[in-house]
Amino acid sequence: MIEITPLYGALTAILMAILSTRAGLMRGKYKIALGDGGNKELALNIRRFGNLSEYAAMVVVLMLLMELNGASAKMLHTYGSIFIALRLIHPIVLFSDMPPPKWKMLGRFISAGGTAILMVFGAFILLSA
Structure with a gap:
C-alpha cells in the first residue's frame, strides 16, 4: 500500500496552489x-510557480517508484521533507534583478542545486534497486 508519497504529493499541491493563486491575484x-x-x-511570481511545477512531478514520481520498490519510511520521509523544504525556500530566494543580495544567491544555489541532487539521488536509488 502506498502511504507516504501521497502526503508529499498533497503538500506539493498545496504549495503549487498558493504560488499559482499569488500569480493569479x-x-x-x-x-x-x-x-x-x-x-x-x-x-x-510566474517563475515561482513555474519552477516548482517543473520539478514537482518528477520528484513525486521518483518518490512513488521508490515507495513501490520498498524504500524505507525513514528514507521516503527524509526525501519528501527535503524536497518540500527546498521548494519552500526557492520562491523566497528567487530574484530577477542582478546583482542579487548574497543570501539570495546562496539560497537559490542551495534550493535549485539541492533539488537537482535530490532527483539524481532518487534516480540512483531506482537504478540500484
Whole structure:
C-alpha cells in the first residue's frame, strides 16, 4: 500500500496552489491576462510557480517508484521533507534583478542545486534497486 508519497504529493499541491493563486491575484491587480505584460513583479511570481511545477512531478514520481520498490519510511520521509523544504525556500530566494543580495544567491544555489541532487539521488536509488 502506498502511504507516504501521497502526503508529499498533497503538500506539493498545496504549495503549487498558493504560488499559482499569488500569480493569479497579481494578474488581476495589474489586469494582465497572458504573459507578464512586462511587469517584473508578475514575471517573478510566474517563475515561482513555474519552477516548482517543473520539478514537482518528477520528484513525486521518483518518490512513488521508490515507495513501490520498498524504500524505507525513514528514507521516503527524509526525501519528501527535503524536497518540500527546498521548494519552500526557492520562491523566497528567487530574484530577477542582478546583482542579487548574497543570501539570495546562496539560497537559490542551495534550493535549485539541492533539488537537482535530490532527483539524481532518487534516480540512483531506482537504478540500484
